[in-house]
Amino acid sequence: MIALTGHDSRSRAGRPKRADARRNYEQLVEQARIAFAEFGVDAPLDEIARRAGVASGTLYRHFPTRLDLIEVVLAKQIAELVDLGRGLLTVQDEFDGLSTWLRATLTHALTYRGLAAAVMNSALGNGNDLVSTWHAEIFEVGAALLARARESGVVVADVDDADVLKMVGAIAWAVRDTPDSSAQADRLLALLMNGLRHA
Template sequence: MSPVSKGVVVMRADARRNYENLVAQASIAFAESGVDASLDEIARRAGVASGTLYRHFPSRLELIEAVLAEQIAGLVDLGRDLLTADDPFHALSTWLRAAITHGLTYRGLSAAMLNSALDREADLVSTWHTEMFNAGAALLARARQSGAVTPDADDADILRMIGAIAWAAQDSPDSAAQADRLLALLLRGLHQP
């Protein structure tokens, strides 16, 4: 979530570039090394001094929030875009796969945010959950209305299964392949040819 959307301050162009580059580099570093990735290394990769990183993100948690906000916004936008796809079942499958990939890639970030929600920003996590749920539910409703999925497919159940797939696959030696196999089983159960 950019500082502008938080209502903080409109940033100069160079500050905005630094902010966006820091979030992009943090996203890569967190995906590679988890939430304990070196903040100094993230600043170095972004081509800025550590002080610049800390001016934008006074704590590791604030940087994690920014990365997750960007990733979740991307998934929500993908869901909106897929609502106009020709094939509702393929659209649903595409979004579910993206949600699982997000869960696998950023599981440490999500856990850090959920743990911090006990202390602060519970509304932020709740908002993200609602946005994700609404994106997935809209795609499922469209697929259900088209007759592509079983009529008794429940929004909450399907999204819980997606979370469960990401959780179950995370410790597999080939987590992406394991997640694909589990998602294929789910989709076969949902599909109404």
């Protein structure tokens, strides 16, 4: 699972956080996840603190910068997406497992597009390999689901792992400014899945 970029359940001195500090941390991450999905990367940090029931100073003690908070939220969401994919490797219907994960991947791309861009821009400027680590995790589980579907004969044999994941990203990009982006994304994903299905 992806590490949360240095922000974990232990204090900087190496001691476990107090129970109330851990609760505050978890509430801040959860409320930030909701706020970023609702308002995008520029969601007001003071509003996130208010929703979490803590003072703004508490937020800044845990996350000195906006990017620190964005990285933790995005890492948590990507880790959940990867865990979902690994769990789907054991479902009986290989095509349904692949479809479920690609839909979840598309939803993630639509919801957290701005966060990913913010982290990527920072990583490019600072030589941070965080984004490449996330990409590797996602590619690994996506490739495993596609390999399983190929081996069972439910998708065409010559499908390329990278092509499929790029197409999911392309769908998210193509519908980004449309008023019914979610519905349109569903239709485009259905077209992709129909193309993958073995006749």
